[in-house]
Amino acid sequence: QSSLPTALQDKYVLTRRIGTGVCGEVRLAFERSTCRKLAVKIINKKNFQSEGTATRNAETEIQILQRVDHPCLIKTEDFYQTEDSYYIVLELMEGGELFHRVKSQQQLNEGVAKLYFYQMLCAVQYLHRNGIIHRDLKPENILLSSNEDTCLIKVTDFNQSRILEEAALMRTLCGTPSYLAPEVFTHASTTGYGLAVDAWSLGVLLFVCLSGYAPFHESFSENSVKEQIIRGEFTMVPSKWRRVSNQAKDVVRKLLVVDPTQRMSVDEALQHPWLQDQQMLQTARSLMYPEGEDALPAAAPSDAPVAASMEVESSTGE
Numbered sequence: 518q519s520s521l522p523t524a525l526q527d528k529y530v531l532t533r534r535i536g537t538g539v540c541g542e543v544r545l546a547f548e549r550s551t552c553r554k555l556a557v558k559i560i561n562k563k564n565f566q567s568e569g570t571a572t573r574n575a576e577t578e579i580q581i582l583q584r585v586d587h588p589c590l591i592k593t594e595d596f597y598q599t600e601d602s603y604y605i606v607l608e609l610m611e612g613g614e615l616f617h618r619v620k621s622q623q624q625l626n627e628g629v630a631k632l633y634f635y636q637m638l639c640a641v642q643y644l645h646r647n648g649i650i651h652r653d654l655k656p657e658n659i660l661l662s663s664n665e666d667t668c669l670i671k672v673t674d675f676n677q678s679r680i681l682e683e684a685a686l687m688r689t690l691c692g693t694p695s696y697l698a699p700e701v702f703t704h705a706s707t708t709g710y711g712l713a714v715d716a717w718s719l720g721v722l723l724f725v726c727l728s729g730y731a732p733f734h735e736s737f738s739e740n741s742v743k744e745q746i747i748r749g750e751f752t753m754v755p756s757k758w759r760r761v762s763n764q765a766k767d768v769v770r771k772l773l774v775v776d777p778t779q780r781m782s783v784d785e786a787l788q789h790p791w792l793q794d795q796q797m798l799q800t801a802r803s804l805m806y807p808e809g810e811d812a813l814p815a816a817a818p819s820d821a822p823v824a825a826s827m828e829v830e831s832s833t834g835e
């Protein structure tokens with residue numbers, strides 16, 4: 518409770534640390550007026566990044582957090598800052614970080630991995646459609662809404678995120694082109710390769726969910742992890758991948774492509790056969806848009822048996 522802003526303390530009680538990050542920690546908090554449980558991310562300004570970068574990143578992150586609105590993106594309630602820290606008050610994701618879920622279960626069963634991965638794709642597609650690159654997608658930044666396998670996931674931590682400034686590119690193109698590099702004109706420099714970095718990270722995330730281990734690791738080859746990544750040299754250990762379907766492996770292989778212009782995009786991944794799974798899509802939709810059910814006319818009791826039998830059918834249809 519050292520130099521916590523008094524305004525923050527007036528509204529919330531901060532208790533134990535529930536998460537740690539490179540540039541800060543996450544504390545469990547209670548809103549005094551409602552006793553609601555919340556999470557508070559505390560970001561130290563004087564962390565490894567230079568003063569300027571940390572401040573600029575935090576400003577961008579706060580702008581993004583206030584602007585985005587998607588069921589699979591973390592919702593924030595409040596912001597505070599002192600001269601040495603930022604405080605972001607956000608909804609508490611009771612299931613904690615995906616990182617710990619995968620670690621405790623060794624590897625996720627394929628159906629669960631597909632449900633989580635689909636939601637991640639929806640969240641990142643929304644960001645990309647709004648010209649935002651996340652740039653730091655990893656299991657610590659994917660939060661789970663409950664301790665159930667079937668749960669909502671939310672993407673968090675926009676500290677490394679960038680807003681694609683199309684306007685900046687337009688200004689550049691108005692100037693004299695004679696000194697501009699070719700990639701400034703090609704797709705690569707605008708929405709193209711920039712967004713593709715998130716597709717790569719989603720490939721690593723899916724690899725970890727399906728197998729329980731990281732695709733690029735110093736123990737897999739005499740090459741450094743950086744070398745392995747640059748070469749796209751990943752290893753699918755047979756014992757870990759035996760029960761994983763070929764379609765799931767195909768998604769991973771098409772995302773972990775070194776050339777960003779050849780890499781499958783988030784939009785293309787959403788069209789991949791592995792994700793055309795009606796039962797999973799139905800479950801995801803009911804998690805993401807629960808009010809959607811209320812919008813439907815309440816099924817008359819006579820309809821119930823049909824729905825039940827359809828349920829049985831779809832579960833065997835898997």
Ligand SMILES: C/C(=N\NC(=N)NO)c1ccc(NC(=O)Nc2ccc(/C(C)=N/N/C(N)=N/O)cc2)cc1
Nearest residue numbers: 535536540543556558610611613614673674675676
């Ligand atoms: C329920 C629970 N734990 N439950 C428990 N321990 N028993 O009860 C729990 C819940 C949530 C979390 N994590 C969590 O919430 N992370 C998180 C990480 C980053 C950010 C942000 C915005 N980052 N922005 C920046 N700039 N970062 O550097 C926000 C949240 C961990 C454990």
